[in-house]
Amino acid sequence: MVLSFGNKCFAVLISFLFLFLAGISDLKSQVREGRVFYQGEKELSLAGEWEFYFDTLFVTVPEGLSPSSPITVPGNWSSFGYPSKGKACYRLVITADDEYTRLAANVPETHGASELYLNGRKISSSGEVHADPQKTKHRWVPEVVPLMLRKGENELVWQVANYKHSKSGMNKAIRIGHFDGLFDERELQVISTIFLMGSVFALSLFFFGMHLYWKKDPPTLYLSLAFLSYGLRFGLYDLHLINKALADVPWIYLVRAEYLTTYLSFFFFILFFRSMFPEEIRRRLYLTLLTYFGVGMVVILLAPVYYFSTMHKLTIVVMLATLIILLWIVFLAYRRNKIKSHLALSFVGFFLFAPVPAILFYLNWIPYVPFVENLSTLGIMLTLAFMMAVRFVGLFNQVEGLQIQAENQREVIAKSLQEKEVLLGEIHHRVKNNLQTINSLLLLQSKSIKDEGAVTAIQESQYRIQTMALVHQKLYQTNDKGMGVNVQTYFKDLVKSIVHSLDTTRQVKVWQEVDDFVLDLDTIINIGLITNELIVNCLKYAFDDTIAEPEIRLKLSKSEDHLYLEIKDNGLGFDINNSDKDGNFGLKLVSSLSRKLKCKPETRSSSGGGTKTSFVIKQYTVIG
Missing domain, CATH: 1.10.287 (Helix Hairpins)
Structure with a gap:
């Protein structure tokens, strides 16, 4: 039942799209044979048949000069058999039924340089038009300019020069109308474009942050880069806001940047969909698309504008094919319950109302309609953002379950x-x-x-x-x-036990200087047995009645790479050279245990001067 509802909604979207395209493609052209009448309309599109003069430039038409042929605007003059590179003048006579002093003209950009003249006076320019290619300055900047029509005939001449791009001519029609209306419309377009750029950049930063948070999650990285490149494209396309801001940057760099952002957007969108739905796109097709757009970006960076702008015609076809593939991937993902029906439907709807009209306009199949691409693109971005949000919710649920x-x-x-x-x-x-x-x-x-x-x-x-x-x-x-034994408490109890067991009548004081740390079982047993042997020996043999205040000092400290054990008394002392001759088992045991701890006992003793035995222990394990 859900699939049936989705199919019905999809059919409604398709029907609405075709009605929209049919409606805008059926707009009546107002210009006939280079003439148009203005009678105070709020807005008038100057689309239609203009007089066309190829390979000549003038401000007002010279006497006796006949047009090359009428040409349809919008459109490329190369479509009418003229070379792409060259210079030309478009001429239109506007007949006004009265004098109008508060009008404006919405002048679009061309693919080269352009200057607009009304009754012999320049009212708009984008770059510098010149018969010499070396002196022509290409620039893409549309603008809205004030316009005054006198009663009767008014001559409008648009000079266009292009020596670098493969497309030449007027791709959009000039629109004239009430001053406030056109300026308000332009302000709204600027605000909406800036808002859209800011929104896309904000989403890009958000998903890049999510990429870092999720420890290098590929889909969030690719979506972040796709949004970033597409956001830059908005600044370089349509209103060309970045071109205006960077007026001193050469045109060649800006046009490369515009084309490059388009290729980058598709490149990262393909990577995004591949990482999101790896089972829905075949590896060979995926690599083929990436290779095409990758090679295209290299060509854009290195080749002359004419060549990569010519290649862009093929790219339009590839982009359409890519869009169809992405729509098919979304459909398969929906069929396999990887995305919800409303997200799939939103994505399909916005995709049909954003890239498709833009591509059809680029091919001059439909007239330009402001706001449609911007609003639809914002819809695509939000749909993808919601798609990722649903994915994040799923991941969070998985994490919570884990x-x-x-x-x-x-x-x-x-x-x-x-x-x-x-x-x-x-x-x-x-x-x-x-x-x-x-x-x-x-x-x-x-x-x-x-x-x-x-x-x-x-x-x-x-x-x-x-x-x-x-x-x-x-x-x-x-x-x-x-885990281990605390050495302070252990040696305190050990010494107390040894002194109590021997039950000596002498009042021997045992001083302890032991650091507070924990040793493992093997280490503490070995050190404890060594300490036991040496303290027992001290208590049994080190003191007699001549020692007024017998004492034993025990020291155990920890350094970075070793332990230091020292047992010292103030007793009678003994001859170290003869200490092993009687085969004392205790001293042999100390020597054996020392080898386990990777240390060697160092003993110093003198008659009447007491005995000190020290160990630098290298083999040990400290716990904690």
């Missing part, structure tokens, strides 16, 4: 992580309990052993097991189980 899925996944992952943390904490707790059980078993075993050396070895093993058990205790007590 965010909901991601949130659900996060909740599942968080719940799973919480369960794993509980399980990991339980594992650390069990490991700690098992190590404490082993410690208790060793304690019981030591009570039944008579060999003091064996008992000492078992006690030292107990200290080492206690050091590792403390790590697992810290891990299950922290919130980030399994």
Whole structure:
């Protein structure tokens, strides 16, 4: 049922278009055989048969000079068998039934230079007309000028010279009428064109911003560039506002810019539709169109105006074919539910009422009608903008759906992580309990052993097991189980445990200077075992009754690329050269653990001067 309604609307649009084209193409020409009558009409188009004098220039017709032939305006004189390049005069006699002092003439641009004379007086000029091509100054600037008609016959002469473009002559008819009406109309055209340019530029900036926001989204970039080039075309075409603003810029650059913006617009529109509907346009056709417009832009930049303006006739056909292809793409996208019916219908309608009349006017098949192309083009821009808005809404909905899925996944992952943390904490707790059980078993075993050396070895093993058990205790007590252990709290409890276990009668003070950071499991166990061995040795062998205030200093600091561990006492000291001769297991363990940490113990000791052992640890992992 929806498709049937769309077909009916489409048929209505097509019918209205043909009625519009038939209506404007059936406008009656007022000029006959170089003469027209003016009787105070509000507006009078001077379209029709003008006297034409090729290859001659004059202000008023010389006596005895006969016209080359009558010629129809608007139209190109090359269509009547004359060369495109050359100079000529159009002449028209306006018979007024009274004297009119407050009139105006809407003088369109030509493809070269032009000067308009009324009764021998110049009233308008666009460029400079000269018989010498080198002295002719081409310019495209239409204007509205004051006009006064005397009662009776008035001679209107329009000089036109073209030595560069492939189209020559009057492509639009002069219109005369009431001064206020024509000037108000021109002001409205200027305002509407500036508004249209501003709107298109604003849309271009908006979509370029969306392109950056969406992290390089191709459709928004291509649409932004298409709007930008088409907006520039409005300033270079019809009213030629940019030409007026840049009066000192050579005509050749402005005409290249006008043609170039047309090609660029189609180039980027094709890229846009390809990126929006890749399945609806075949790759070979897409590349062929891009290649044609790409080569055309190169020709416009490098070739003389005459050649690329001649090629533009073929381009008109290609543009019509491209428009048909784009309309077909929109139809296929609508059939496949990629765009809504009202958007497809709006796009088709505005496309038929914007480029199609412009192309038909360029081919001189229909007369020029102000505002139609501007308003229709604005409709196309808004339709494309709405099309992108619908696409953005769809993307936002997708993103919102993905965010909901991601949130659900996060909740599942968080719940799973919480369960794993509980399980990991339980594992650390069990490991700690098992190590404490082993410690208790060793304690019981030591009570039944008579060999003091064996008992000492078992006690030292107990200290080492206690050091590792403390790590697992810290891990299950922290919130980030399994991540790491805070070194400050760990060494505080480790030293306290070692001092308490040895139960020494000496009041040994242990000073700690430990930075606040977190280490992983492997690193903290290795450093803890080293610290355990060295502090146990200090407490057992470093002090006697001669040391009045025994103390041990523990330092652990973190730098950019290493850890620094230092254990120092003020005890008796020992002979470093003889320290390994008795095969001390503890020192061998320290050496082995040091290799794991990619460091080497540096020990300094002297008799009565205490002992300092330091490590520059290169292999470690800091958490957080």
